[in-house]
Amino acid sequence: xxxxxxxxxxxxxxxxxxxxxxxxxxxxxxxxxxxxxxxxxxxxxxxxxxxxxxxxxxxxxxxxxxxxxxxxxxxxxxxxxxxxxxxxxxxxxxxxxxxxxxxxxxxxxxxxxxxxxxxxxxxxxxxxxxxxxxxxxxxxxxxxxxxxxxxxxxxxxxxxxxxxxxxxxxxxxxxxxxxxxxxxxxxxxxxxxxxxxxxxxx
Numbered sequence: 212x213x214x215x216x217x218x219x220x221x222x223x224x225x226x227x228x229x230x231x232x233x234x235x236x237x238x239x240x241x242x243x244x245x246x247x248x249x250x251x252x253x254x255x256x257x258x259x260x261x262x263x264x265x266x267x268x269x270x271x272x273x274x275x276x277x278x279x280x281x282x283x284x285x286x287x288x289x290x291x292x293x294x295x296x297x298x299x300x301x302x303x304x305x306x307x308x309x310x311x312x313x314x315x316x317x318x319x320x321x322x323x324x325x326x327x328x329x330x331x332x333x334x335x336x337x338x339x340x341x342x343x344x345x346x347x348x349x350x351x352x353x354x355x356x357x358x359x360x361x362x363x364x365x366x367x368x369x370x371x372x373x374x375x376x377x378x379x380x381x382x383x384x385x386x387x388x389x390x391x392x393x394x395x396x397x398x399x400x401x402x403x404x405x406x407x408x409x410x411x412x413x
Contacts, residue, residue, distance in 0.1 A: 220353030242294035304339030363393035
């Protein structure tokens with residue numbers, strides 16, 4: 212039976228690059244893949260964009276409330292069988308949409324590989340990631356390192372070049388002067404403490 216995979220990692224762990232490599236591997240063998248991502252991820256518009264400069268057009272942009280199972284089923288009816296569904300930025304999916312991806316593996320017998328963050332810049336889980344951790348057949352960590360050389364676990368948000376630890380959960384990388392940096396636990400808490408100490412002084 213086909214499986215639902217969740218491959219998670221901190222920022223800069225190569226998730227989007229890995230997705231495009233998997234797509235290439237399937238297509239090199241004459242197999243068709245479907246690439247989807249949540250529309251809330253406006254970086255690259257309707258493209259998956261890697262930090263290495265590689266990009267790939269998305270087949271389906273998932274809007275809030277969209278029935279992902281139905282959308283994939285319609286795509287198969289129009290364009291033919293699928294070897295795999297690949298999902299970028301899966302943390303932004305709704306809980307029900309993750310359940311619908313599970314239904315794709317069960318009822319359509321198509322494997323689904325999702326890539327995304329586990330937690331936000333405040334160490335809180337995203338709706339899509341939480342559900343994927345709960346129900347995915349297979350959960351894999353994609354590793355990267357902090358600037359200090361330790362394994363990175365968390366995502367630090369910078370605004371105007373300074374780390375911040377308050378704000379909305381969703382702020383897209385490289386927009387409105389927002390950027391992210393992957394941090395180990397030690398560096399994350401060091402920056403967090405510094406932020407709130409400076410805020411208390413002001």
